[in-house]
Amino acid sequence: MEWYIAVLKKYVDFNGRARRAEYWWFVLFTVIVSLVLGAIDALIFGTSLLGPLYSLAVLLPSLGVLVRRLHDTNRSGWWILISFVPLVGFIVLLVFLVAEGTKGPNNFGNDPKEA
Template sequence: MDWYLKVLKNYVGFSGRARRKEYWMFTLFNLIVSIVLMLIDGAMGSMNEGGFGLLSGLYSLAVLLPSLAVSFRRLHDIDKSAWWLLIALVPFVGAIVLLVFMVMEGTRGENRFGPDPKSDEGGVPAMA
């Protein structure tokens, strides 16, 4: 839960780097909350024909910026520009390429986007 809240608090932090753990824990909690809200929407009868409900729609809008920010930082961790997110617009192949990028280990040490997020204050990689 701390990872989820950390991303929400840094909702406009598009610079820097995000570890795999930060990205995937945010994605997991985001998915769980979305499913719960969809179930509540279904029980309340606020779903439309497309499967979108009022609560889940509002939640999706609320986490759009934090989701983009953590995706930017995740790509920065593997030393890729955030422009690579646009590859998701390519049907099928784009999503696979983006998934591979998101599961790749980050660049060790400092890269052009900042210091290694796995490092301690002293610059020695922390045990993860």
């Protein structure tokens, strides 16, 4: 849970690097919370209110950790834009996100595994 707080503390920090674990645990937690809130919305309110509000609240931290994850693979955050290429863009971005980070320092900072 400390990784989730760490990501939220870096709310709009687009500098530095994020390890795979930091990124994927954040994604998993965000998806689970969104699903639970969606179920609560459907059962209690009959609308979608809580899920979209949560998604909006974690939009900037999600972008921040995504950019830092790309930095860990020594890629610019602008690589996010490749996701706009239908199908192929998503696959390429996914490969970047699951790839191991650069060992040692790179253009975006020191190796977070060494810290």
